[in-house]
Amino acid sequence: MFEAAVYVTLKKGILDPEGKAIKNSLKSQGYDQVEEVTTGKYFLLKIKERDRTAAEEELRQICEKFLVNMVLEDYSFELREVDR
Amino acid sequence: MFEAAVYVTLKKGILDPEGKAIKNSLKSQGYDQVEEVTTGKYFLLKIKERDRTAAEEELRQICEKFLVNMVLEDYSFELREVDR
Numbered sequence: 736m737f738e739a740a741v742y743v744t745l746k747k748g749i750l751d752p753e754g755k756a757i758k759n760s761l762k763s764q765g766y767d768q769v770e771e772v773t774t775g776k777y778f779l780l781k782i783k784e785r786d787r788t789a790a791e792e793e794l795r796q797i798c799e800k801f802l803v804n805m806v807l808e809d810y811s812f813e814l815r816e817v818d819r
Numbered sequence: 820m821f822e823a824a825v826y827v828t829l830k831k832g833i834l835d836p837e838g839k840a841i842k843n844s845l846k847s848q849g850y851d852q853v854e855e856v857t858t859g860k861y862f863l864l865k866i867k868e869r870d871r872t873a874a875e876e877e878l879r880q881i882c883e884k885f886l887v888n889m890v891l892e893d894y895s896f897e898l899r900e901v902d903r
Contacts, residue, residue, distance in 0.1 A: 775861035
């Protein structure tokens, strides 16, 4: 059994209006030490698989087919074995 | 200068229809080893601050006031010092 954390962010150069809005809002509230805000998505998956290589390959397919828009987004993941 | 990664997830017991829809979709496509999908948000912030404790306290305030709905969501963060 594996637990996967998937981090999805916008590719460099793709505008992030939500991040910009948060940054501006923070600034207007006095948090002007914040230089940049980037938004992304975060997924946690539980995968019933014994072999790490198989789980990794499966997760890669799931990311690229379902979770990530490969035109606009980058992703990375962490996979760790758990008991249940 | 610090770089912060903030992970926001739904509290235990709060329904996650998006996660459930992804899980069902994966299942219908043959990825039936996936037992659970949880969705969340992910933020990256750059904070111009020298002192780790100050950056941490600031980040905590930003999370609780701006980024996280404390009624429905949990959060955690990682803070690491960067050159620039």
